[in-house]
Amino acid sequence: MRFGLLGTGPWAELAHGPALRDHPDVELAGVWGRRPEAAADIAERFGGRPYDDVDALLADCDAVAVALPPDIQAPLAVRAAKAGCHLLLDKPVATTVAAAREVADAAEAAGVASVVFFTLRFRPETAAWLEEQRVTGGWQLGRADWLGGIFAEGAAPSPYAASPWRREKGGLWDVGPHALSVLLPVLGDVADLDGSVAAVSGAGETVQLALRHASGASSTCALGLAVAPAAAVTRVELRGTAGVVTLPERGSDAVTALGHAVDALLASARTGEPHPCDIRFGVRVTEILAAAEARLGG
Template sequence: MKKPAKQLRIGLLGAGPWAERTQAPALAAHPDVDFAGVWARRPEAAAALAAAYGATAYSGEDGADALFAACDAVAFALPPDVQAPLAARAAAAGCHLLLDKPVATSVAAARETALAAELAGVASVVFCTLRFAEETAPWIAEQAAVDGWFTAHVQWLGSLFAPGADSPYAASPWRREKGGLWDVGPHVLSVLLPILGDVTAVAAARGPVDTAHLVLRHESGASSTATLGLSAPVKAAGASIELFGDRGTVAMPQWSDAVRSFGAALDALLESARTGQAHECDVRFGLRLTEILGVAEAELLMRG
């Protein structure tokens, strides 16, 4: 594992809208980070994003390895099943990992990434936004610290693929293929698991277009339901998480500013790299999210 200098040299893999709007600005703004380079599958995209921040552009298979050699850590803004094998290679090269969610959409790929990080002894953080947003992170910790939760209800409906929507993320092939289950499902589970406990049973049913309805049983004995999708009408889009228990009904606050949230994830990675202490939202947690979502996906496929 590479020893971090005073500033951690971090490279970014990916140059699409998410990288351009979130990861790159956060990396450039962080006082303890040297934004060292950008790798992308499209050389012109890597060159344009790198030039905007005075970083070095990389592309191609050899370019990824060159970026790993030049960095202490790497951040990802790639489709999950492109991310996973590159993350395993980065870990083997001694780079700490700041992963996007989900780590992968197959358990085998997520497990390989987690094993590579463990064997290399590198730090890892999975950027589940709600675990790092300044409005929601303390709320999650507060609810996780108390008992008596009976059930929870989640509704997370995006409108990326709705008629009339103009989201830049609608051009994402993996989101169109995998839908809300894999895009917003990790966010939901990243909130429910620390509060209600690990998932012990999953039931799933299809709704309109890519919408999925989940019913989960948790270690604590509580249950939760979640409606997830990316194809809702524009006026029906929105996200909410409500908990029900001894304290009554408690709703998660809304959140904003993904750049600041990613900066908090950077702080977490730096701390983990410095201390050697695993973060609660590390690659092993990311593996567990993939396992749960994989069970839900199998249920949906079985039901047709």
């Protein structure tokens, strides 16, 4: 399958470029970015050629992999779907419900496959753990702590610290999708957006999110990108009739996980069967985060 890569930032360089270059069933046809010189550099390193015109790239591709800020990703994903390209999207697919739904509507109308890359969901170790807990059942409480320090004073240099959209939207929108991507498959969808989502903000630009799930379980998420480096943590815990279980900390790297996401898109495009992390799931994550943002008054 011929892929076009949209985006030239750190995520494109560190994850998408290597994953697309190394996948045996993918040809990287070309690269488009808002900085032509960066697109030329990515293309030289990973394959294909740089494109100045995004629509010309879409016309030459079967699929697109998007490594762009969400509110730039969404309208380009609509254009890609209308051009008949399958969609490998990043999380969150958008930061407004309207924009996310527009992508879903365009994908459905065009009959193209879609996969949203929630990193942990495409790590085999995580996928196996989630399926085990889903089968076990009886979970009453979930907890996801996703606290990073890329914007904290004294933090180690990070290639993502220069990201304006992360600075503006914070941990709710950057790491919140990761938390939801592992809680929802086990505990079920949020019961309703009006009465089952609560959120408060705190020190270090943190957000505490509380959810009631349709299964009857409840969950909490601690989210942030500016906590003190010594307080940074990524942890998922479930409690229920089977006791207490914790998501394994170690797993495949992002490039390997992205390769599995490409596999999922290829399979969905071939069979017509939607993947659990398709655009519809991406829309639901956006709806939940937008409801939480509204509780914060943002």
